[in-house]
Amino acid sequence: MSCTYSSASVLSSPDTPPGLDKKRHTRYWLRCLRTHLPSAYIPNDSNRMTLAFFTISALDLLSSLVPNTTPEERAAYIDWIYSCQIPSGGFRASPSHDLSAVKDGSAQWDPANVPATYFALATLLILGDDLNRVRRKETLKWLRCMQRDDGSFGETLVNGKIEGGMDTRFGYCATCVRYILRGKREGPDPTSEEQDTDVDALVECLRKAETYDGGMSEMPFHEAHAGFTYCAIAALHFIDRFPWPIRSQPSEGQRAFNKMPLRKEGIVSTTSSEQQGGIKTRGLTSPDLTIHWLASRLTATISSEDEEDTYADETDTPETCHDAHSFVHTANFPTSMGETSEKSRPTSHFALDWVGFNGRCNKVADTCYAFWVGAGLTLMNASRVIHPTPVRRYLLEQTAHIVGGFGKLPGDPPDVYHSYLGLAALSLLETAAQAAHESPREGRDKPVEERELKALDACMCVSIEAKSRLYAIWQRWGVHDGKDWDGGG
Amino acid sequence: MPDHAEDEAKYYDDPEWADIEPIQQADQGPNPLAAIAYTDEYAEAMAYLRTVMARDEKSERVLRLTKDVIEMNPAHYTVWLYRAQVLFATHADLHKELEWLNETASQYQKNYQIWHHRQLIVSRLCPDPASSAATRGPPFPGAGIDVDSLVAKETSFVASMFDKDAKNYHVWSYRQWLVRHFGLWDKGELEFTEASIEKDVRNNSAWNHRWYVVNGKEGSEGVKEEKVREREIAFTKRQIRLAPQNQSPWNYLRGILRKANLRFSTVQDFCIEFADLSKPEGDDVFSSHALDLLADIYAVDEGRNEQAKRCLLLLKDKYDPIRANYWQYRLEMLDKEMGSGIDSHLPEHETRNLTSAVSV
Ligand SMILES: [Zn+2]
Numbered sequence: 001m002s003c004t005y006s007s008a009s010v011l012s013s014p015d016t017p018p019g020l021d022k023k024r025h026t027r028y029w030l031r032c033l034r035t036h037l038p039s040a041y042i043p044n045d046s047n048r049m050t051l052a053f054f055t056i057s058a059l060d061l062l063s064s065l066v067p068n069t070t071p072e073e074r075a076a077y078i079d080w081i082y083s084c085q086i087p088s089g090g091f092r093a094s095p096s097h098d099l100s101a102v103k104d105g106s107a108q109w110d111p112a113n114v115p116a117t118y119f120a121l122a123t124l125l126i127l128g129d130d131l132n133r134v135r136r137k138e139t140l141k142w143l144r145c146m147q148r149d150d151g152s153f154g155e156t157l158v159n160g161k162i163e164g165g166m167d168t169r170f171g172y173c174a175t176c177v178r179y180i181l182r183g184k185r186e187g188p189d190p191t192s193e194e195q196d197t198d199v200d201a202l203v204e205c206l207r208k209a210e211t212y213d214g215g216m217s218e219m220p221f222h223e224a225h226a227g228f229t230y231c232a233i234a235a236l237h238f239i240d241r242f243p244w245p246i247r248s249q250p251s252e253g254q255r256a257f258n259k260m261p262l263r264k265e266g267i268v269s270t271t272s273s274e275q276q277g278g279i280k281t282r283g284l285t286s287p288d289l290t291i292h293w294l295a296s297r298l299t300a301t302i303s304s305e306d307e308e309d310t311y312a313d314e315t316d317t318p319e320t321c322h323d324a325h326s327f328v329h330t331a332n333f334p335t336s337m338g339e340t341s342e343k344s345r346p347t348s349h350f351a352l353d354w355v356g357f358n359g360r361c362n363k364v365a366d367t368c369y370a371f372w373v374g375a376g377l378t379l380m381n382a383s384r385v386i387h388p389t390p391v392r393r394y395l396l397e398q399t400a401h402i403v404g405g406f407g408k409l410p411g412d413p414p415d416v417y418h419s420y421l422g423l424a425a426l427s428l429l430e431t432a433a434q435a436a437h438e439s440p441r442e443g444r445d446k447p448v449e450e451r452e453l454k455a456l457d458a459c460m461c462v463s464i465e466a467k468s469r470l471y472a473i474w475q476r477w478g479v480h481d482g483k484d485w486d487g488g489g
Numbered sequence: 490m491p492d493h494a495e496d497e498a499k500y501y502d503d504p505e506w507a508d509i510e511p512i513q514q515a516d517q518g519p520n521p522l523a524a525i526a527y528t529d530e531y532a533e534a535m536a537y538l539r540t541v542m543a544r545d546e547k548s549e550r551v552l553r554l555t556k557d558v559i560e561m562n563p564a565h566y567t568v569w570l571y572r573a574q575v576l577f578a579t580h581a582d583l584h585k586e587l588e589w590l591n592e593t594a595s596q597y598q599k600n601y602q603i604w605h606h607r608q609l610i611v612s613r614l615c616p617d618p619a620s621s622a623a624t625r626g627p628p629f630p631g632a633g634i635d636v637d638s639l640v641a642k643e644t645s646f647v648a649s650m651f652d653k654d655a656k657n658y659h660v661w662s663y664r665q666w667l668v669r670h671f672g673l674w675d676k677g678e679l680e681f682t683e684a685s686i687e688k689d690v691r692n693n694s695a696w697n698h699r700w701y702v703v704n705g706k707e708g709s710e711g712v713k714e715e716k717v718r719e720r721e722i723a724f725t726k727r728q729i730r731l732a733p734q735n736q737s738p739w740n741y742l743r744g745i746l747r748k749a750n751l752r753f754s755t756v757q758d759f760c761i762e763f764a765d766l767s768k769p770e771g772d773d774v775f776s777s778h779a780l781d782l783l784a785d786i787y788a789v790d791e792g793r794n795e796q797a798k799r800c801l802l803l804l805k806d807k808y809d810p811i812r813a814n815y816w817q818y819r820l821e822m823l824d825k826e827m828g829s830g831i832d833s834h835l836p837e838h839e840t841r842n843l844t845s846a847v848s849v
Binding site (some may be wrong): 032034036037038039041042043044045046047048049051052055056063073076078079080081095096097098099100101102105106108109110113123155156158163164165176211212213214218220221222223224225294296297298299300352355360361362370376380382385386387390416 | 497503512513514516518519520521522523524525526527528531535538540542543544545561562563565566567570571578597601605656658661662665677691692693694697700701704705735736737743744745748810811812813814815818
């Protein structure tokens with residue numbers, strides 16, 4: 001097992017997880033903010049709004065944004081984001097696509113982009129902008145045009161045609177844009193009178209992409225994938241169609257939906273009479289199996305070398321992995337609970353010190369899936385099905401890099417994408433660990449100022465603090481009476 | 490922006506592009522976010538691309554320019570669409586385009602736009618393979634295409650991509666599209682999945698593709714049909730016996746039972762082959778997944794709740810400690826609610842400890 005970084009850090013014992021080197025990570029992100037990203041990022045030039053979001057949100061999670069930037073700088077960042085807004089609604093993903101300077105030119109090849117619009121709005125929230133300059137009505141109108149008849153969302157609209165694959169990532173980003181601009185409530189927007197997107201159709205579309213093993217994919221029959229699974233779960237939250245009640249006292253309607261549309265097989269459509277009765281189709285036909293699928297993503301196979309069949313102790317192929325063997329070896333291996341009682345470290349070569357997540361069945365772990373899976377479980381209200389410490393150690397001792405940031409695999413150089421999702425995952429783990437100690441016997445809540453990272457909103461993937469700014473914005477827009485505000489977090 | 494009088498300027502010095510006024514990038518005030526150190530080559534090509542895009546020019550030189558940009562930035566979300574329109578407008582040779590895509594796809598294995606583009610090109614070459622009028626497509630050099638040879642080329646290209654990465658998500662997605670578009674359901678596709686699984690029994694993508702081939706055809710009953718189901722169950726059992734601790738076929742088996750609405754107890758004896766709880770504890774378990782399924786089988790049967798508990802405890806303490814918290818959670822669910830395997834209908838939420846506020 002390769003372990004490049006752990007040698008440089010003090011190995012922690014199983015019950016005292018290592019600390020996050022906030023200074024180092026802050027330095028990494030300030031470098032991303034202040035200097036040009038290297039030319040190796042040219043293939044990501046069309047995702048600059050995404051990279052911008054990662055940079056600003058990472059500094060926010062580290063509580064390093066305000067202390068390290070001036071109000072003038074933050075105002076300039078806000079201006080830069082607005083410079084990517086398209087007059088007819090939405091944002092472009094990079095100034096390199098900007099054709100607005102051309103007189104008499106055609107703007108069709110400079111369309112707004114769905115993910116970029118989510119990342120732009122989220123980054124504006126983090127920077128403390130009031131969203132006053134957002135072309136709200138136009139963006140809502142454009143968003144509706146981005147939805148296909150089958151309920152899915154595309155990426156861009158070119159010449160009236162929706163482009164981009166069927167992909168739950170676009171559905172996720174679109175529902176988040178809808179949520180930021182008009183909350184969860186369905187129906188025409190009261191202020192702009194802009195029609196709503198077709199929420200029922202999206203639910204159907206997400207349900208059809210459920211796979212036989214309990215995961216979700218981008219479209220029917222594609223392989224279950226943790227990224228798509230997260231996107232579908234989070235989208236269902238944004239449109240308030242998640243199958244479990246989100247408040248402790250479920251309403252009559254909520255009680256009824258559990259009985260009515262959720263069957264193991266097939267897709268149950270919402271009929272108009274159900275609509276009239278206030279019962280809406282919910283997503284996820286088998287939430288328990290989805291939790292099972294998500295929990296199955298935990299793996300001790302954390303580097304590609306682990307995939308080699310070093311032990312040749314089972315009839316299989318070169319593509320095998322540790323997990324496939326672990327049961328043979330873990331037969332006399334103490335569990336994490338056993339460990340504490342025996343006060344000894346495991347001697348097996350299959351140490352459970354480091355546990356990561358893979359994105360698909362029988363694949364190697366990867367930093368980013370600690371977020372996709374961890375956040376998915378959080379949104380399923382099941383984060384306690386993972387033990388936070390070994391995952392935390394995997395991130396901090398295996399994929400964190402000496403210069404700050406995280407790589408994809410142990411020893412990999414950091415990149416902006418894995419560096420952000422690594423932090424996001426750590427924030428959720430911190431929340432989960434706190435929750436686990438909340439029982440009166442074991443301890444109490446950590447006050448906010450004692451947290452390592454700001455608490456993350458698992459659905460919007462920004463700090464709860466940033467998300468909470470929406471409340472005042474909604475009130476100003478008059479789209480929200482405060483009753484269905486869930487307080488963030 | 491870099492100085493275009495540099496020696497290396499590719500377009501600036503080219504008389505063919507003399508009529509084009511390149512559009513420099515309008516970045517972005519004093520504090521742009523996520524600024525990238527563009528190479529001169531990239532900045533120049535993009536400046537010319539912006540101009541021809543704004544003119545919506547559809548010409549052969551645009552084909553060269555878009556190719557240039559794509560090779561540096563394949564994730565550009567409009568350049569591919571633009572290129573496709575130019576290809577069609579100039580009646581370019583689409584077979585040549587496919588050859589170029591072969592090289593590009595090998596270079597950028599994680600890029601999905603390439604596959605979307607490929608699908609567009611192949612659809613254009615052969616919009617309706619089912620009808621004999623595959624030649625009805627738009628005019629292009631060599632129109633009147635041999636569908637079989639196109640399919641052969643595509644499937645062999647896909648196979649060569651699997652040699653590089655047998656789990657490449659985009660390639661499997663494209664393979665599904667080929668099957669659907671060309672109606673390859675009964676043309677050796679099942680055998681292809683079998684060969685892929687034989688090569689690597691842990692290739693979950695191959696298992697998923699098998700599920701698609703068996704169940705994905707519109708109007709087909711798939712494993713709801715008894716003959717198909719028996720064949721699939723027998724195949725899956727064979728693969729499990731080869732490598733019992735392989736989650737892919739166990740998921741596949743569970744999928745069959747769920748889709749066909751069969752009681753899980755149908756496979757109880759098979760599970761016991763790998764986890765015989767009547768033997769002294771621990772020595773006769775060869776698969777955590779067998780224990781997992783057994784726990785579900787016992788859980789729906791109230792009389793055997795204790796046995797379900799024992800399976801979950803074995804998983805938690807001995808055979809799958811990496812997921813100890815999950816098995817603990819399942820134990821608690823079992824205590825709270827008799828008869829709840831994870832495949833039972835969604836239980837009444839009030840009885841479960843899952844109702845506290847979720848974040849959003
Ligand atoms: Zn990753």
